[in-house]
Amino acid sequence: MKKNIKKLVALNLVLLLAVGSLTGCKKNNSSASGSGSIEITNVSYDPTREFYEAYNVEFAKYWKDKTGQTVTVTQSHGGSGKQARSVIEGNEADVVTLALAHDITSIEEAGLIEKGWIEEFDKNSSPYTSTIVFLVRKGNEKSIQDWSDLIKDGVNVITPNPKTSGGACWNFLSAWAYADAQYNGDETQIKDFVTKLYKNVSVLDSGARGATTTFVENGQGDVLIAWENEAYLTLKEHPEEYEIVTPSISILAEPSVAIVDSVAKKRGTEEVAKEYLEYLYSDVGQRLAGENYYRPSNQDILNEFADVFNLSINMVNIDDFGGWDKAYEVYFQDGGVFDQIYTQ
The missing domain is CATH 3.40.190.10 (Periplasmic binding protein-like II)
Incomplete structure (x- = not known):
């Protein structure tokens, strides 16, 4: 009888551990798909600070309305080549928004970004331009x-x-x-x-x-x-x-953007990272770019800023x-x- 009781207790303990493990997995995955909160890091180049400070606020509203989830974006800024090297050396970015395509290609060559990234978003993954x-x-x-x-x-x-x-x-x-x-x-x-x-x-x-x-x-x-x-x-x-x-x-000048696939997969942030970059092409993102003196890739919205930019340069x-x-x-x-x- 005592032996049977011991076996029953042991079996219940195993079941409790299994349920706890499954519950933990569910909690980790939910952060990437719906409730609660999620954090991503945008490693960018020097002059984008003001733009992304404004953009992150608008994207957080959009994401909250769409998913009910609170998203926090951490920004990192510096010289673009230096920033690319920091990602290669372990600065864990979910997305990179750098000054030129070659800097992102160097991260791809390090195995952190999947091939074909430049075709993942419109306009060669360049949502705004400059000169x-x-x-x-x-x-x-x-x-x-x-x-x-x-x-x-x-x-x-x-x-x-x-x-x-x-x-x-x-x-x-x-x-x-x-x-x-x-x-x-x-x-x-x-x-x-x-x-x-x-x-x-x-x-x-x-x-x-x-x-x-x-x-x-x-x-x-x-x-x-x-x-x-x-x-x-x-x-x-x-x-x-x-x-x-x-x-x-x-x-x-065509600044480029990309998801850092290896990091996003590890953190479970692939969905929000992709939306973060896609929203740059929305009317909201494009007008924010223009207001921060980047040239929108959307020609109609660029024309709205014809009194700001020399469009015949x-x-x-x-x-x-x-x-x-x-x-x-x-x-x-x-x-x-x-x-x-x-x-x-």
């Missing part, structure tokens, strides 16, 4: 109007480092495209022009926001080569102190450089053109 402009102090004392003015003696240029900043890569390629047009593709003259430009660079910050701080807060330099949105934010905060100069040639694009993989290898890989120029 490169000059920011000068009010009055434009050095009469800076185009790239050719940046190589003049006595002009102090501020731009970030292409080895760590995605925006800096766009800056470099914009200058190269201008010289290419001026010298009809003569690479010796193009290289000489860009070398002269970088000899005039006094501070090479690690990221775009750091370069803005150097120019605006620290008062260094005569001209900042900047993301368009970063220049407009400065103008909004200091309307009487700065001016924007649009060069004759710039570049269509002459822009090359990354395809003119053979795509990002080729451009990065030629210009920014260790020992590439930028290293050759900056060493000189």
Whole structure:
């Protein structure tokens, strides 16, 4: 009799443990599909701070209405190349929203993002675009109007480092495209022009926001080569102190977004991560992008901001450089053109 009682107690204990285990699994899964709360991390580049602060509020409302779930988004910002390396080295991002496709490709090559990510969302997974402009102090004392003015003696240029900043890569390629047009593709003259430009660079910050701080807060330099949105934010905060100069040639800068599949699968955040990036293409997301001086990818909504952006600016694009993989290898890989120029 005692032996039977012991067996019954043991059996009940096993059943309780099994039920507890199943209950625990159900709780973990529910956080990704409905009730309660969920957290995701967006690892982004420098100048998107203000945009994603506003966007996260709107997305949280949308997600709450749709699922009843509270979503909290943690933001991380820095130079785009540096941010990509941080993800590869263990900074667990559910999504990345970086300055250029190559930075996301490097995360893919590390095995953290599945192949084909660039086709997962519209417009090559680029929900908004930007371009490169000059920011000068009010009055434009050095009469800076185009790239050719940046190589003049006595002009102090501020731009970030292409080895760590995605925006800096766009800056470099914009200058190269201008010289290419001026010298009809003569690479010796193009290289000489860009070398002269970088000899005039006094501070090479690690990221775009750091370069803005150097120019605006620290008062260094005569001209900042900047993301368009970063220049407009400065103008909004200091309307009487700065001016924007649009060069004759710039570049269509396409920041890219992607789900970090390995992290999202592990955390059970795949559904919310995908919706987070898809909502960037909604009318709400697109208008928020425009209000934060990014160019909406939706042409109709972009046209609503025609009084803000110069929509007739002459822009090359990354395809003119053979795509990002080729451009990065030629210009920014260790020992590439930028290293050759900056060493000189």
